[in-house]
Amino acid sequence: MIAEVLAGLAVREGGRYLDATFGGGGHAAMLLEASSPNGEVLGLDRDPAAIHGGTMLEKKFPGRLELHEYPFAQLAIPLAGRGWDRIDGALFDLGVSSHQLDTAQRGFSFRFDGPLDMRMDQGTRTNTTAAHLVNTLSVVELTRLFFQLGEEPHAKRAAHAIVEARKQEMFQSTHRLATLLKEKLPAGRPGLHPATRIFQALRMAVNNELEQLEQGLKAAMERLAPGGRLAVISFHSLEDRLVKHAFKDAAVLPQSDGPVRLLPQKQQPPPPFELVTRKPLLPGDAEVRANPRARSAKLRIIQRREPSLSRVP
Ligand SMILES: C[S@@+](CC[C@H](N)C(=O)[O-])C[C@H]1O[C@@H](n2cnc3c(N)ncnc32)[C@H](O)[C@@H]1O
Structure with missing residues (x-):
């Protein structure tokens, strides 16, 4: 869903982007192209093999791509290391990469015989x-x-x-x-x-995937600059449900549940986030034909409101 992600993140020249799931680097390369000539990407992956495989791309975009072996629940650490307190966009493309799935030794697939391992980080933290x-x-x-x-x-x-x-x-x-x-x-x-x-x-x-997702989304949303967008591609209903609720909760007004009286609905400033996609975007038929693994993909996007409209300074 490369075109949808690019358009959905409204990638711009000179922007700062987080690719929380670098994998084979396909999305990161596209973010770098679209933010040329000076946009920057910080790429994370918990799999050391993915980070290792990204060195060619780092060389292709000198000074514009930095890769770190980190689980995205801890994305605050590499972002702080790069000196970024705000980002213009973030992408989470969840699940396992084709490379992980097709490597028998990693134990992710029942199509091959391999050790029953399944650790995305190959044991560095798990x-x-x-x-x-x-x-x-x-x-x-x-x-x-x-x-x-x-x-x-x-x-x-x-x-x-x-x-x-x-x-x-x-x-x-x-x-x-x-x-x-x-x-x-x-x-x-x-x-x-x-x-x-x-x-x-x-x-x-x-891989503690749901906890990772919950914490990663929260950390990424906190760091979105005004107008910045977060895009998440999920592959099954448990992930999609979690993303849907996290986004909805961030994009609604808080309800008063105590003695504090909120202003009437009409006078309240809007919530800090707004949904870019009310319903998830799905891959087209051509993409599913070319890549059958894409058939269950769902893309959801949220945006931090611009300052004039936002309750957040
Ligand atoms: C579907 S692939 C991403 C593919 C990538 N967008 C591309 O264009 O090649 C998912 C990647 O996310 C990584 N990953 C999954 N959960 C993670 C987490 N909690 N923290 C960091 N990386 C994670 C996996 O190791 C895998 O490499």
């Missing part, structure tokens, strides 16, 4: 692997995890099957887990592997 969760959580804990983070309708059945199977042998590989789930869970929707939601839940738990 100790718990997917194998650890699968081999140590109780039936109740696994059921809750699969239900809450995977929205898996057969969460309990999957949890029981795992706990039974690990009595014979602990889980080490993606292949063994995927095979067991295929055997024990009903087929479900055509084209959806029975392990899909379980793998999603494990990945989200290993």
